[in-house]
Amino acid sequence: MRYAFSLCILSFLVLCCSAQAREWYREFTSQSGQTMNARPVAVIGQNIRIKRDDGAEFTVAPDIFSEKDQKFLKEWRLTFLMDQGRLLKINTKEGGTRKERSQDGGIESWDWNGYYEITLENSSDIDLKNVRVEYVFFKFDDQIAADSRKDGDYKKQEGEYNINFLSARKSITTSTERIAMQKTELDAGYYWVGGGAKKSMDKLLGISMKIYVGDQLIARYASPKDILDKVRTNSSR
Numbered sequence: 351m352r353y354a355f356s357l358c359i360l361s362f363l364v365l366c367c368s369a370q371a372r373e374w375y376r377e378f379t380s381q382s383g384q385t386m387n388a389r390p391v392a393v394i395g396q397n398i399r400i401k402r403d404d405g406a407e408f409t410v411a412p413d414i415f416s417e418k419d420q421k422f423l424k425e426w427r428l429t430f431l432m433d434q435g436r437l438l439k440i441n442t443k444e445g446g447t448r449k450e451r452s453q454d455g456g457i458e459s460w461d462w463n464g465y466y467e468i469t470l471e472n473s474s475d476i477d478l479k480n481v482r483v484e485y486v487f488f489k490f491d492d493q494i495a496a497d498s499r500k501d502g503d504y505k506k507q508e509g510e511y512n513i514n515f516l517s518a519r520k521s522i523t524t525s526t527e528r529i530a531m532q533k534t535e536l537d538a539g540y541y542w543v544g545g546g547a548k549k550s551m552d553k554l555l556g557i558s559m560k561i562y563v564g565d566q567l568i569a570r571y572a573s574p575k576d577i578l579d580k581v582r583t584n585s586s587r
Contacts, residue, residue: 375403379416390426393436395475398423425566431474432568438561439471440571444554445525449533456540463528464489466557470513471521480564481513485526487557488581494534495546504555504585505529526557555581 375387378400392399394409401407412423431437445467449460466487472478486508493501509527516522533551536542556577561569572578 376422378419380414381416390423390430393427393430393474398427427476428563428566428568431476437472437474438569439473439521440559440561440569441469441471442557442571442573443467443469446531447528456537458535458537460533462531464531464552464554465528466526466554467523468526468557468559469521469523470516470561472516472518475518477518478516478563479514481516482510482562483513483524483559484508484510484562485557485559487526487529488555488577489529489531490553490555492550492552494550495542495544496550497546504581506581 373389375389377385378388379385387403388400390398391401391407397409397411399407399409412420412427415423428437443466445465447463449462452459452461466485468483468485470481470483486506488504488506491503491505493503496502507527507529511524513522513524531552531554534549536548541548556572556574558572558578559570560567561571574580
């Protein structure tokens, strides 16, 4: 009985210590030099809800604190909002230029450039400055006269662009670099020497992105979600 009671006490102390460890606090310094131990707990509009180590809570603007603390709070605010799905909404859509048709003997070809449109919507109440988007997207370069629909190469297009200012509750749409695409088809009555498919068509496969605000990585995005694994697996075959 005494052993069981001791185990209960020990478990309770472990739980208390764990809870205290989660209740982390740091020292904040105001512009006037006053200090307090506190931690941020929520974002309200452009302000931050602070919990002091005595349990008192209040809402403040980050700029009442020292430059070091402002940097910490602004980075924490971005992470908090992103984790809650309240900072950025990201959408991508395949795009392409007009197809140019040509004919060479019994082969019809259509050539165009493929790309992705990227839309970033700032769903928060804070303006975002110095946003940088790094992306890589992939296409399947379908082999002409292929024996199998899997014959071909995987190619990628990398790039980045910067958005100096993205206002609160606003969105912006930009386009990636372009990559050459082609579709071919044999005319009726024509066949490839040695056989092979009469048609071929390149295809965009997906896009992966990293999004930064300043030097802070705030989001990773992929569409489809497993695009990097798919390309890596297929390229190694």
